[in-house]
Amino acid sequence: MVKELLPGRRRFTAGSVLADIALVAWFAFALFPILWMVLLALKTPAEQTSTYFVFSPTLENFAIVLSDRGTALTSVDFTSTLITSVISCAGAVLVSLVIGVPAAYAAGRWKYRGSNDVMFTILSFRFAPELMVIVPLFVIYHQIGLFDTRVGMIWVLQLVTMPLVVWILRSYFQDLPEDLEQAALLDGYTRRRAFVMVALPLVRPGIAAAALLAFIFAWNNYVFALILTGNEASTVTVAITKFLGGGGQAYYNLTAAAAVIAALPPLILALSIQRYLVRGLSFGAVKA
């Protein structure tokens, strides 16, 4: 029984069977909504309120959502919101990398006066209630013309991506032995060249993971686009809720198709960086 705590040692016992049953139960619960969403997206409009599991699937909904027909039906230009999401999330990640990587390097490599305060301030934005800054931003954006623009979205999505990038990469730079850069310095490299030629390439996996995770978080954000955009720079998460319609006809199968499309990029990215996920999710708060 004791062996259950340790990996790699396993026998068939009543306990192990029960454990497997418990696992299956959890995963049935965890995966069912996703399965249901996919099924619903493959159903025809006539079947959209059915609870069948067996039917002849159609890709029609995806075609409608991504074409003018969907726009005409639901007055949501989903393709355009997809493009906005890609541009504003990629933009936010790019800016966060350019600005965040040096800051993460500084924080990971040196202990300087105020370093902990700077890092804690950056992290505290992870826990700040979004509306605290959005309400004033809503007013400011209207005044300076950033409301409902992609630039405005890039700027505000920094709040999501910057803390992530800085905290994840800080722990990568901390793990990097300083000797490597010192060797480069001895060879006559400047500090900057040592950073660019030695440190940066070595943390490249970390940078990729941080960037992808930041992209996912920005992509999944809802509140910023809900309040700071109208029709022009709306993102996919806001667009999906519009498919449910208010008062008018609701298109459940189109909603599901849109949800599947919108969930695909994060799911694919997440599976591709699974190895780095723990460090990313905990923002380097625990070393993993």
Add this chain to the structure above:
Amino acid sequence: MSTTVTGRTQEPTPVKREPDRPPSVPTWRRKARPYLLSIPAVLIIAGILYPFILGSYYSVLNYSAINPLPSFVGFDNFSRVLSDSRFWGSVRVTLVYAVVATTVEMVLGIGIALLLNRASRIGKLFERVLILPLMVAPVIAGVIWGLMYNPQFGVINHIFGLGSTFNWLSTDMALWSVILVDVWIFTPFVAILVLAGIRSLPKEPFEASEVDGAGWFYMFRRLMLPMIWPYILVAVIFRFMDCLKIFDHVYVLTAGGPGAVTRTLQIGAYEDSIINLNYSQGSTYMFLLWVLVFITARYLVSVLGKAQRRAAGAEG
């Protein structure tokens, strides 16, 4: 290094003494370097700080759409909000949500981590898909669950044979239903962190106490739990903090209703600021929520710091 030690085979004194300084770089530049590298990030944050300060300032004005030329009203908003039963209702909803969701997610998450750690064939398979719910945007999760909860055609009522009269988003059920969605999304987060903690543990103490004939529950409580405590605390911090400011899927599912049974603090602030355009009242809500989050964060982080130091000490 031009050491001229003779007759000894020892290494010359390492060059590391002033590692940072190739001869040409003056000291001030070396000292300023981390600051210079951090300045852009700090500036970005300062740029966000401005709206934050502005938001705090709104809470002492009477600023709204019908009052576009606000005047200073001191703590009027605070005294009004603090004596408003709707505000305290929101506080209660938020705290119930945060405590229940965090507790359930911790229990389930730790359980799943322990089960996955047994490395059965099923476990290996499931570990790969564990994160899927976590990567679905909470608002999309809200949309999916909204369709599944629907009394007329929702699949849940169909599967459990509840008929069309059972309403998951009724006054009695709504809060528990939105918490269930939170559990669905975020239990994998807890499980992943705890699993990482368990995988980082040394094997020897377990083998030793196994030889001593300890039962698995004893080992779990006395050995494993203290060692993975920092990981658990990190999960608690992230979950509890996020629950305090919950918005996305709750808003999509219930918009705070029916009545105000799921009106969390952020939804209350959204109603006031964005729907009713009463910026000052919304900002007052947010300021009070921010204070709540800040105090809780400071407390939990200090607990975490102690736990991490103890864990580090125990290892060394």
